[in-house]
Amino acid sequence: MPTHPPSGAAVLQPEVTASIVAAVLAELVERGYGRLAMEAVAKRAGTSKSALYRRWSGKQEMVLAVLADISVPMADVVETGDLRRDMRAAAESMAAWLAAEPYAKIIPDLIAEAHRTPALAEAIAVSIAKPRRAHLRSLLTRAIDRGDLPADTDLEMAQDLVAALIYWRTVVRQAPAEPHYLDHVTDTALRALRATRTDTRA
Amino acid sequence: MPTHPPSGAAVLQPEVTASIVAAVLAELVERGYGRLAMEAVAKRAGTSKSALYRRWSGKQEMVLAVLADISVPMADVVETGDLRRDMRAAAESMAAWLAAEPYAKIIPDLIAEAHRTPALAEAIAVSIAKPRRAHLRSLLTRAIDRGDLPADTDLEMAQDLVAALIYWRTVVRQAPAEPHYLDHVTDTALRALRATRTDTRA
Structure with missing residues (x-):
């Protein structure tokens, strides 16, 4: 559970975004859209689900933004x-x-x-x-x-x-x-x- | 387990084939090729897995023959x-x-x-x-x-x-x-x- 102060919430680190993008693409290739899970993307990217939700509202928005x-x-x-x-x-x-x-x-x-x-x-x-x-x-x-x-x-x-x-x-x-x-x-x-x-x- | 005499093994009943074809199509629509299982097709068609294997050697052959x-x-x-x-x-x-x-x-x-x-x-x-x-x-x-x-x-x-x-x-x-x-x-x-x-x- 993230306990960082709110001040940090708006800062999106580009290297984290890059890891997430790579993880989304890899999960899409391996599991397909239907079975892609936010949890698995976060784990693969070495980050948290909240890092994903700070960027996109959900799976559909995330996948389409990346593509x-x-x-x-x-x-x-x-x-x-x-x-x-x-x-x-x-x-x-x-x-x-x-x-x-x-x-x-x-x-x-x-x-x-x-x-x-x-x-x-x-x-x-x-x-x-x-x-x-x-x-x-x-x-x-x-x-x-x-x-x-x-x-x-x-x-x-x-x-x-x-x-x-x-x-x-x-x-x-x-x-x-x-x-x-x-x-x-x-x-x-x-x-x-x-x-x-x-x-x-x- | 089928215990019918071998004499019946070569007879493929057309109405059973028709039920299997309908079941294959329905399973393909609902679950897709990747998750289609012979067991589920047999159950849906009201028949046995052996009825499927009497007709086709496996899933790929069955699906492609039907299509x-x-x-x-x-x-x-x-x-x-x-x-x-x-x-x-x-x-x-x-x-x-x-x-x-x-x-x-x-x-x-x-x-x-x-x-x-x-x-x-x-x-x-x-x-x-x-x-x-x-x-x-x-x-x-x-x-x-x-x-x-x-x-x-x-x-x-x-x-x-x-x-x-x-x-x-x-x-x-x-x-x-x-x-x-x-x-x-x-x-x-x-x-x-x-x-x-x-x-x-x-």
Whole structure:
């Protein structure tokens, strides 16, 4: 039981946060979201449950904050203004996200759990999917402004295309997303979206 | 302990099989693949564990046989020879499969489990994915023969496109696949595949 004076309660030590983040990821890989317990995370991180609750209100908030902090910036690709290059970068970032050691196991487990727990599905949409999609949406919007995509481009479908193909291939089919495959996905998506310039490879 | 004479051992009663199939699906929905136990399936089906082992060698074989028996025929769409109609039918059958009451919960759980258990991933590929893809592959091959798709069509990508978009939308994003969306997926896929006739709607 913590007996520290209240003055210390607001100070969140970064190294403790880092240990907790690593513990959350490890527990998600080993036990999955459904069986993840705050007690086990605290023990693994070498801290107390109260250290967790000082940071997050509970398990769902903690897990999503940890995953969003890593997942959302990964979707923010450096834009060159060349649609093919930018779409290729988006494809590569999606593949890198899903191939990264913890995520290959964590994401499909989280999706499965979201079908048992509607509140979790909503929270994933708000903390991870929407901000990730916002990055891609602004990239696509600027391509429309430049005239590289038709003005009537369906942005929802455009945002889905690359992500869907890479998720299906790497997560569902467990096939690799090699550079050649990422080129192919990019070209396929640009054709589907009726991009006006579909091949700008140097 | 079964004390029936051996003469009865080879007879598999269809109504017992049907009860077991229903029990397997219910247990997969409620507990998921990881926690599914032969004992619980037998109890739920009102039969004995030996009735299960007379039919399948174990849990993995049982679950995949039950799922394949339903999932594989669903991918065998009635072909009209009109590529757009056939792709639309393939899209609808994929959406119907994933929207069917038990599958919406069972498939994402199975995919998550496959990332923990490599042997399960291989068994899913062999019993479900490959035969489902074979149906689509022959449909696409005949479209190439008719000249409705280019001779150099990448069949792997062509098989992935519709399935990937519908899986991403319905399973990952939990958005509905309405008829209008299925039309849109079909048109998008046909454009991506450079179909020579992309709009044959009556």
